[in-house]
Amino acid sequence: MIVxxxxxxxxxxxxxxxxxxxxxxxxxxxxxxxxxxxxxxxAHAHEGQDKLYLVLEGSGEVTVGDQTELLTAGDxxxxxxxxxxxxxxxxxxxxxxxxxxxxxxxxx
Amino acid sequence: MIVxxxxxxxxxxxxxxxxxxxxxxxxxxxxxxxxxxxxxxxAHAHEGQDKLYLVLEGSGEVTVGDQTELLTAGDxxxxxxxxxxxxxxxxxxxxxxxxxxxxxxxxx
Numbered sequence: 492m493i494v495x496x497x498x499x500x501x502x503x504x505x506x507x508x509x510x511x512x513x514x515x516x517x518x519x520x521x522x523x524x525x526x527x528x529x530x531x532x533x534a535h536a537h538e539g540q541d542k543l544y545l546v547l548e549g550s551g552e553v554t555v556g557d558q559t560e561l562l563t564a565g566d567x568x569x570x571x572x573x574x575x576x577x578x579x580x581x582x583x584x585x586x587x588x589x590x591x592x593x594x595x596x597x598x599x
Numbered sequence: 600m601i602v603x604x605x606x607x608x609x610x611x612x613x614x615x616x617x618x619x620x621x622x623x624x625x626x627x628x629x630x631x632x633x634x635x636x637x638x639x640x641x642a643h644a645h646e647g648q649d650k651l652y653l654v655l656e657g658s659g660e661v662t663v664g665d666q667t668e669l670l671t672a673g674d675x676x677x678x679x680x681x682x683x684x685x686x687x688x689x690x691x692x693x694x695x696x697x698x699x700x701x702x703x704x705x706x707x
Contacts, residue, residue, distance in 0.1 A: 493661065493668045493676045497653075514677040516649035519627065519701035521675065541624035543699065545605075545653070547673065553601065560601045565655065567629065568601045569622040591651065593627035593701035 498547045501525040501587045508532050508578075513589070520595030526551065528582030534575045542570040542592050544578065549586035552579045606655045609633040609695045616640050616686075621697070628703035634659065636690030642683045650678040650700050652686065657694035660687045 494500070494513055501523045502509040509525040524532060526549075534554065544553060550563045555576045562568065570576035580586035602608070602621055609631045610617040617633040632640060634657075642662065652661060658671045663684045670676065678684035688694035 493663060493666055493670065493674070495668070495670070495674045497675050498673055513675060514651065516651075516677055516679045516701075518647075518649040518680060519651060519677075519699065521651055521677070539626075541626040543622065543624075543627060543629055545697070555601060558601055560603070562601065562603070565606055566601070566603045567605050567621060569624055569627075569629070571624045572626060589653070591627065591699055593624075 497523065497589065498587050503527055503585065515595055515598070518594060520592045522590050522592075524578065524588045524590050526578065526580035526586040526588070528580055528585070531579035532577055534577040536573055536575045537592070539572050540592055540594060541572050542576065542590060544568040544570070545589040547587045547589055549580060549584040551586045551588060552581055553577070605631065605697065606695050611635055611693065623703055623706070626702060628700045630698050630700075632686065632696045632698050634686065634688035634694040634696070636688055636693070639687035640685055642685040644681055644683045645700070647680050648700055648702060649680050650684065650698060652676040652678070653697040655695045655697055657688060657692040659694045659696060660689055661685070
């Protein structure tokens with residue numbers, strides 16, 4: 492399957508980070524995380540699942556383990572299975588991050 | 600691990616598509632495919648492995664199964680396990696594609 496302009500699939504919410512699905516395979520899942528200024532995805536870890544973040548728009552303060560960096564479009568982070576990671580949008584722009592999970596999360 | 604400006608890791612070759620690694624986990628692999636104008640990655644399939652393509656720079660004619668589209672920066676394709684897929688750079692610019700494989704290919 493082919494999806495053009497994936498950033499247009501971002502779904503923002505006023506109360507929390509928004510999530511939307513871009514593509515789902517048997518072994519990999521691609522979704523978008525959408526952050527209004529000030530929103531964050533608090534530190535969490537996934538056992539048995541790697542996550543890749545690629546910033547598409549805006550800038551985000553990304554922490555993986557003990558490393559924290561301000562990422563902008565074209566920057567990537569790998570949160571290996573079991574490692575704490577978090578994302579925060581310091582603003583002033585909206586932040587859209589491509590989040591790739593392998594293996595995929597359970598379908599809802 | 601965090602990698603800034605991943606597109607800068609692209610490695611172009613005169614004789615064929617160039618490949619480079621961005622990040623490798625236990626469950627996912629991220630690399631770059633770099634195409635000079637006219638270069639292509641011919642139709643192939645991976646059993647038991649999904650591949651995601653995300654165009655970072657330039658434009659590429661991407662085929663997945665019976666679907667062919669001209670993709671530019673921000674467009675994504677999912678080639679599910681076992682499905683034939685190919686990429687060609689029609690030019691005139693260089694093409695850089697983020698290729699994500701799950702599970703990862705064997706380390707060389």
